[in-house]
Amino acid sequence: MKINLSLPALPKHIAIIMDGNGRWAKEQGLNRTAGHEKGASTVRDITIHCSKIGIEYLTLYAFSTENWNRPRLEVEFLMKLLERYFKSELKIYLENNVKFKAIGNLSKFSSKLQKIIKDTEEKTSSCTGLTQVLALNYGSRDEIVRAVRKLNDNNLEVNEENINSSLDTSFMSDVDLLIRTSGEIRISNYLLWQSAYAEMFFTQTYWPEFSTDELDDIISDFNKRDRRFGGL
Secondary structure, eight states: OOOOTTOTTOOSEEEEEOOOHHHHHHHTTOOHHHHHHHHHHHHHHHHHHHHHHTOSEEEEEEEETTGGGSOHHHHHHHHHHHHHHHHHHHHHHHHTTOEEEEESOGGGSOHHHHHHHHHHHHHTTTOOSOEEEEEEEEOHHHHHHHHHHHHHHTTOOOSHHHHHHHSTTTTSOOOSEEEEOTTOOOOTTSSTTTTTTOEEEEOSSOGGGOOHHHHHHHHHHHHHSOOOTTOO
């Protein structure tokens, strides 16, 4: 199903938990790394599509604070995959007027990867279309703790407005639509504060197989929901 772009409720901010790379690879008789490679290709397709249809923010859960607990070789592969991804995607960002931003505690990454991330942010900073946000070494509880520490360090009152402005996501709006692939029904420490009134969709599709058509179907369903934000 293709979405009707004239609908007034097109989500401003879509967040996705990209789950199922490893299970997809296993079912194909491949190594888990092949699933991550295919998943990176899906990131490109979904990003370009969101840019074309007018989504303002697309936030993707790429590497969590808990993912360091995975096998060492898989973590090392993911770090190298991130380096390759940024080098190959810069042209895609610029061609599609996509601004790139990273959220999370990046200090645990290598200095090389940190520089690549910063360079990508700077080189796409003048883009005015979709902002693609990758959550890297991100955990929502960690983010909130860091935000409160920032308030304490600056002797600021701990209130909703100040916490909002101290979060990694202070530059963008709250999540309108949150999607998780692979059949799992949980949000796994992802954008807990920002998803307070998000509409949530859980699909059985593994992330490597998630398509722009399925995203369009989800957005169409999103448009049918009555978002009351606690009111009547």
